[in-house]
Amino acid sequence: MRRLFQLALLVAAAAPAPWLLADGGERVVNLAMEDQFKNRHETLRMRGDVVVLVYAERKGAEASMALGRKLHVRFHPQAAQAAATEWSRQPVVGLAGWPAGSAPPDVHVIPVACLPEVPKALEAVARSRFRKDSQFVSVWLDFEDTMRQRFGVVPDEPNVALIDTRGCPQGVISGHLDEVRFAEVVNVIDQLRLRSLPDRTAAIPTAMTTVR
Numbered sequence: 094m095r096r097l098f099q100l101a102l103l104v105a106a107a108a109p110a111p112w113l114l115a116d117g118g119e120r121v122v123n124l125a126m127e128d129q130f131k132n133r134h135e136t137l138r139m140r141g142d143v144v145v146l147v148y149a150e151r152k153g154a155e156a157s158m159a160l161g162r163k164l165h166v167r168f169h170p171q172a173a174q175a176a177a178t179e180w181s182r183q184p185v186v187g188l189a190g191w192p193a194g195s196a197p198p199d200v201h202v203i204p205v206a207c208l209p210e211v212p213k214a215l216e217a218v219a220r221s222r223f224r225k226d227s228q229f230v231s232v233w234l235d236f237e238d239t240m241r242q243r244f245g246v247v248p249d250e251p252n253v254a255l256i257d258t259r260g261c262p263q264g265v266i267s268g269h270l271d272e273v274r275f276a277e278v279v280n281v282i283d284q285l286r287l288r289s290l291p292d293r294t295a296a297i298p299t300a301m302t303t304v305r
Contacts, residue, residue: 129223148205
């Protein structure tokens, strides 16, 4: 398969950070941020599932949130009818080619607000605003400019970074997604889910080595 289709831009050479190596030499990234409730989250805790980080700067925030909602509902259809308190807890859709009786990888669609321009003294104000606007759905708050440094960002547009089930960054796509491009992104995510099947059926888990 072409490297997760030509639409995705590889992001193996990201900014300096603590890295791990998966078998095959691919880098495993661990992004850690707090949300509007000051809960700390780490992508490495989601290994075994696909992580989809949907992020934008201030002027692209509305489009980014809309795209994140659309992706979440695509992979968790019951969320469309769920109460707001249960929206994030719906089961993931099945996967063609996945063995019956075995749960397929989940897809964690995570909204990230890029806020490097917010002074430290005003971070509490920003958190309060996000708590008001998103009372039940966690929004990761990027005060440290992490997303731009790691993956790059196209201003005024939604950006989507994909992390596979091993925790390895696979690509970034930026800009408006029409229905064709949206379907392509969905297909890539499903391919990442399906690609984890050998790892899940192997007797020995993937070896990890810390790189300093």
